[in-house]
Amino acid sequence: MKKYLFTSESVTEGHPDKLCDLVSDTILDECLKQDSNSRVAVETFASNNKIVIAGQLTTNAIINIEAIARRVMREIGYKNELIDINPETCEISVNITKQSEDIAQGVNTGGAGDQGIMFGYACNETDEYMPFAISMAHKLSKRLTEVRKKGILPYLGPDGKTQVTVEYDEDTPIRIHTILISSQHKNDVDLNTIREDLIENVIKKVIPAQYLDENTKYYINPTGRFVIGGPLGDTGLTGRKIIVDTYGGYAHHGGGAFSGKDATKVDRSAPYMLRHIAKCIVANGYAKRCELQVAYGIGIVEPISIFINTFGTNTIPDEEIIKKIKTKFDLTPNGIIDYLKLREPIFTKTTNYGHFGKNDLPWEKIIEL
Numbered sequence: 001m002k003k004y005l006f007t008s009e010s011v012t013e014g015h016p017d018k019l020c021d022l023v024s025d026t027i028l029d030e031c032l033k034q035d036s037n038s039r040v041a042v043e044t045f046a047s048n049n050k051i052v053i054a055g056q057l058t059t060n061a062i063i064n065i066e067a068i069a070r071r072v073m074r075e076i077g078y079k080n081e082l083i084d085i086n087p088e089t090c091e092i093s094v095n096i097t098k099q100s101e102d103i104a105q106g107v108n109t110g111g112a113g114d115q116g117i118m119f120g121y122a123c124n125e126t127d128e129y130m131p132f133a134i135s136m137a138h139k140l141s142k143r144l145t146e147v148r149k150k151g152i153l154p155y156l157g158p159d160g161k162t163q164v165t166v167e168y169d170e171d172t173p174i175r176i177h178t179i180l181i182s183s184q185h186k187n188d189v190d191l192n193t194i195r196e197d198l199i200e201n202v203i204k205k206v207i208p209a210q211y212l213d214e215n216t217k218y219y220i221n222p223t224g225r226f227v228i229g230g231p232l233g234d235t236g237l238t239g240r241k242i243i244v245d246t247y248g249g250y251a252h253h254g255g256g257a258f259s260g261k262d263a264t265k266v267d268r269s270a271p272y273m274l275r276h277i278a279k280c281i282v283a284n285g286y287a288k289r290c291e292l293q294v295a296y297g298i299g300i301v302e303p304i305s306i307f308i309n310t311f312g313t314n315t316i317p318d319e320e321i322i323k324k325i326k327t328k329f330d331l332t333p334n335g336i337i338d339y340l341k342l343r344e345p346i347f348t349k350t351t352n353y354g355h356f357g358k359n360d361l362p363w364e365k366i367i368e369l
Contacts, residue, residue: 014158016236120274
């Protein structure tokens with residue numbers, strides 16, 4: 001198609017699914033601070049005024065899981081069980097066991113902790129080599145949290161979602177067709193005020209002016225009211241925002257979630273490595289768009305397969321790019337962990353506003369291929 005529309009969404013750190021992701025990733029980081037070899041697979045569920053934390057944990061670290069969860073809720077900005085959740089009084093249930101010995105024996109020898117397929121992607125649409133729609137959606141969500149926490153729009157609540165529809169001409173984004181923002185707010189603020197404030201203090205502060213025109217549509221809190229939010233308005237669950245976490249639907253996804261898992265789980269570490277490689281391929285001029293897939297088998301050290309798609313934008317044959325990848329990179333689980341230094345407690349940096357496109361993360365570094 002010559003012209004087409006494509007849409008991506010993002011959510012704020014106060015969205016109930018992201019609350020759960022952040023609790024799980026904070027538990028992971030707290031374990032890694034004390035024991036870099038911690039094996040962590042923790043999921044969080046939030047509903048009403050209750051949090052359930054469950055999973056597997058094998059570590060020498062001594063942590064207080066309930067205290068971590070309450071601290072995370074306070075940092076996000078939750079306060080009241082009548083509109084979202086109360087960090088001080090909510091019920092917290094913890095059900096943690098050790099990693100299965102059957103799985104551990106495969107991981108201990110350097111094998112993958114599970115079977116699965118993983119993807120990585122990069123394109124030249126933005127400075128961070130991310131698709132334009134998800135990049136804009138993340139920036140809007142991050143700005144929503146910023147204006148709330150800095151007191152610019154103090155009536156906003158923690159929960160929020162953004163959605164950006166981009167008009168493309170061929171493969172080039174030319175304008176933004178629609179912006180949708182839903183943001184939790186205090187009861188005494190009218191919709192017109194919210195609309196005007198979000199357009200002026202969020203949208204126009206984030207979106208480059210050349211992409212907005214008189215035909216751009218704005219939908220602000222389209223139901224007319226968003227007072228009840230967080231886990232009271234909707235249940236939250238770790239790993240339920242995997243498209244938000246990656247490329248906004250612009251690339252394939254293997255299905256495995258990231259948050260709450262240490263790097264021996266290849267459904268987290270492999271997409272990070274593939275993003276790094278895809279970004280380097282595009283940045284080195286070998287293609288304008290690049291998607292990589294690898295497959296792993298539980299307990300097997302080497303990846304079972306590797307696939308590349310450059311969508312006809314490659315400047316050298318795909319076979320040559322694959323050879324460069326195999327020569328340059330160790331795609332075994334331990335090879336990925338060592339290369340990206342994934343035993344460090346860096347994972348709470350990834351939780352919100354996408355796991356990709358943030359230049360301070362090791363897989364975003366560009367090297368010569």
